[in-house]
Amino acid sequence: MISKDQVAHVxxxxxxxxxxxxxAHFTTQLDQIIVMxxxxxxxxxxxxxxxxxxxxxxxxxxxxxxVTDGPSRDELLQxxxxxxxxxxxxxxxxxxxxxxx
Amino acid sequence: xxxxxxxxxxxxxxxxxxxxTAVDLVKSTMATIDEHESQLNAxxxxxxxxxxxxxxxxxxxxxxxxxxxxxxPVAYKDNIVTKGVRTTAASHILDNFNPVYDxxxxxxxxxxxxxxxxxxxxxxxxxxxxxxxxxxxxxxNPWDLSRVPGGSSGGSAAAVAAGDVLAAFGSDTGGxxxxxxxxxxxxxxxxxxxxxSRWGLIAFGSSFDQLGxxxxxxxxxxxxxxxxxxxDGKDSTSSQRPVxxxxxxxxxxxxxxxxxxxxxxxxxxxxxxxxxxxEKGIKQLVEQGAIVDHVQLPHTKYAVPAxxxxxxxxxxxxxxxxxxxRYGFRAEDVKNLTDVYVRTRSEGFGPEVKRRIMLGTFxxxxxxYDAYFNKAAKVRTLIxxxxxxxxxxxxxxxxxxxxxxxxxxxxxVADPITLYMKDILxxxxxxxxxxxxxxxxxxxxxxLPVGMQMIAKRFDEGTxxxxxxxxxxxxxxxxxKPSFKGGNA
Numbered sequence: 001m002i003s004k005d006q007v008a009h010v011x012x013x014x015x016x017x018x019x020x021x022x023x024a025h026f027t028t029q030l031d032q033i034i035v036m037x038x039x040x041x042x043x044x045x046x047x048x049x050x051x052x053x054x055x056x057x058x059x060x061x062x063x064x065x066x067v068t069d070g071p072s073r074d075e076l077l078q079x080x081x082x083x084x085x086x087x088x089x090x091x092x093x094x095x096x097x098x099x100x101x
Numbered sequence: 102x103x104x105x106x107x108x109x110x111x112x113x114x115x116x117x118x119x120x121x122t123a124v125d126l127v128k129s130t131m132a133t134i135d136e137h138e139s140q141l142n143a144x145x146x147x148x149x150x151x152x153x154x155x156x157x158x159x160x161x162x163x164x165x166x167x168x169x170x171x172x173x174p175v176a177y178k179d180n181i182v183t184k185g186v187r188t189t190a191a192s193h194i195l196d197n198f199n200p201v202y203d204x205x206x207x208x209x210x211x212x213x214x215x216x217x218x219x220x221x222x223x224x225x226x227x228x229x230x231x232x233x234x235x236x237x238x239x240x241x242n243p244w245d246l247s248r249v250p251g252g253s254s255g256g257s258a259a260a261v262a263a264g265d266v267l268a269a270f271g272s273d274t275g276g277x278x279x280x281x282x283x284x285x286x287x288x289x290x291x292x293x294x295x296x297x298s299r300w301g302l303i304a305f306g307s308s309f310d311q312l313g314x315x316x317x318x319x320x321x322x323x324x325x326x327x328x329x330x331x332x333d334g335k336d337s338t339s340s341q342r343p344v345x346x347x348x349x350x351x352x353x354x355x356x357x358x359x360x361x362x363x364x365x366x367x368x369x370x371x372x373x374x375x376x377x378x379x380e381k382g383i384k385q386l387v388e389q390g391a392i393v394d395h396v397q398l399p400h401t402k403y404a405v406p407a408x409x410x411x412x413x414x415x416x417x418x419x420x421x422x423x424x425x426x427r428y429g430f431r432a433e434d435v436k437n438l439t440d441v442y443v444r445t446r447s448e449g450f451g452p453e454v455k456r457r458i459m460l461g462t463f464x465x466x467x468x469x470y471d472a473y474f475n476k477a478a479k480v481r482t483l484i485x486x487x488x489x490x491x492x493x494x495x496x497x498x499x500x501x502x503x504x505x506x507x508x509x510x511x512x513x514v515a516d517p518i519t520l521y522m523k524d525i526l527x528x529x530x531x532x533x534x535x536x537x538x539x540x541x542x543x544x545x546x547x548x549l550p551v552g553m554q555m556i557a558k559r560f561d562e563g564t565x566x567x568x569x570x571x572x573x574x575x576x577x578x579x580x581x582k583p584s585f586k587g588g589n590a
Binding site: 006018026041048049050070080090092 | 197198199200201202294295308334337338340400402403405406407409410417421424425426427428429430431435436437438439440441442443444446447450455456458459460462463466472473475476477478479480481482483485517518521532533534
């Protein structure tokens with residue numbers, strides 16, 4: 001049984017926040033899904049290698065040269081919520097007055 | 102133009118003979134879409150102005166007699182980025198996103214002269230089996246408007262089934278092309294993993310995602326897939342293998358074709374009306390000379406749990422990029438940078454996307470990685486081996502596409518696990534990376550479409566085209582037109 005505290009911890013890792021009511025609802029649903037996942041434990045997998053990709057290749061390299069036919073800086077900034085002088089503007093990392101937080 | 106009574110070759114002839122201009126075609130396509138939209142909600146964005154400009158340019162240049170695709174209007178699922186045409190993945194977090202580049206398939210298809218008439222509705226970030234998790238609206242099934250079109254490519258499937266467009270493109274991570282194709286009575290093909298570049302597809306589960314094509318007629322899909330396929334330096338998972346002209350497989354007979362029918366695809370949880378239609382279809386394939394063996398794919402029942410861990414884990418990683426900094430929605434009145442991330446994501450993602458991010462983050466987190474992610478990745482190996490073993494001695498695996506026919510809108514929204522089980526027959530092909538299609542297999546007693554799934558060896562889409570076109574020829578289910586019953590939805 002997954003606990004509400006565990007779900008709150010996972011939410012923090014995933015950069016999501018939930019109200020108490022949402023957290024309770026998500027805990028129930030995630031618990032049901034995780035119970036479904038327990039079926040996997042019945043499968044013997046000793047000595048089985050995991051599959052994490054399906055290409056026939058190991059690594060793909062290209063020459064270390066700049067890409068010149070991509071979008072321009074102006075184009076790349078078109079979808080930025082806030083920018084200044086061709087740079088992406090973000091809020092400060094630390095709240096004002098909470099420098100010791 | 103309504104595409105229910107024509108096919109690609111006839112349209113092309115009309116364009117070449119100047120019986121029809123590309124501008125006429127775009128205008129009448131737009132008119133049909135407008136006429137249907139209040140009932141279907143198949144589109145998130147239509148692209149009238151740019152589509153007309155592209156058509157005018159083509160008319161001025163002339164439609165080349167040797168290019169079947171020139172001037173043909175098409176639609177793209179809204180997780181395929183289109184330069185200058187809003188692309189949302191049906192999410193609030195991207196509802197103002199205007200891409201500055203085209204997906205490789207869009208680039209290739211436009212270079213071939215197709216015209217983008219719009220972006221179709223879908224489950225948010227392609228997570229869902231009913232198109233009900235779209236931030237914007239649910240899409241309705243043209244065969245019965247009170248029912249879902251399936252998902253996640255539900256808008257593309259409904260648009261093709263309703264005759265809005267001749268072809269639409271979708272993505273398939275665990276069945277998102279095939280299940281809606283089955284629910285809408287159309288042909289939908291998920292190519293081999295690596296056949297088509299995913300550059301410009303908004304990523305969900307990168308080791309599963311593949312782009313494919315949906316059409317009413319099997320033969321109409323072939324030239325589109327030929328154009329879409331091939332290596333792309335921008336997607337290192339795309340294969341260097343040569344691409345055949347897939348049209349060559351249309352109309353070939355199926356004498357001696359070796360078909361495996363897995364017992365697990367006809368087991369518990371598969372509706373009787375679906376089984377009956379598909380069994381009837383398999384008999385017809387035998388009458389045409391195919392050889393059928395009954396086989397076992399013993400790990401099928403583990404496909405859903407393994408998939409939800411693996412695809413959700415990949416999604417939790419892929420969706421980290423949506424943080425309100427570089428594009429999309431950004432939450433307001435935030436107090437610091439972390440607050441931007443958390444508030445943007447919490448307000449921007451819908452419940453199903455959050456559920457999968459949470460599951461994936463959990464499965465990858467310290468202390469749980471081995472029991473969940475790594476275990477599921479090992480089970481994936483066993484599922485893949487089941488398929489490889491059967492396909493060593495058979496050309497095709499055949500069974501139903503979906504366990505049921507379209508369900509009522511709203512019937513399963515509160516129950517994620519029931520919805521996840523809708524993918525039980527489609528997920529395995531993504532686990533193994535093999536090509537798979539849904540082929541129209543008739544209708545149940547209520548007039549709802551049933552789909553037959555055909556799964557082939559890696560890079561052997563040709564055999565699917567061969568068998569699917571032969572099957573289509575025998576039945577001509579495409580002559581049936583959607584009823585749009587249950588209106589005022």
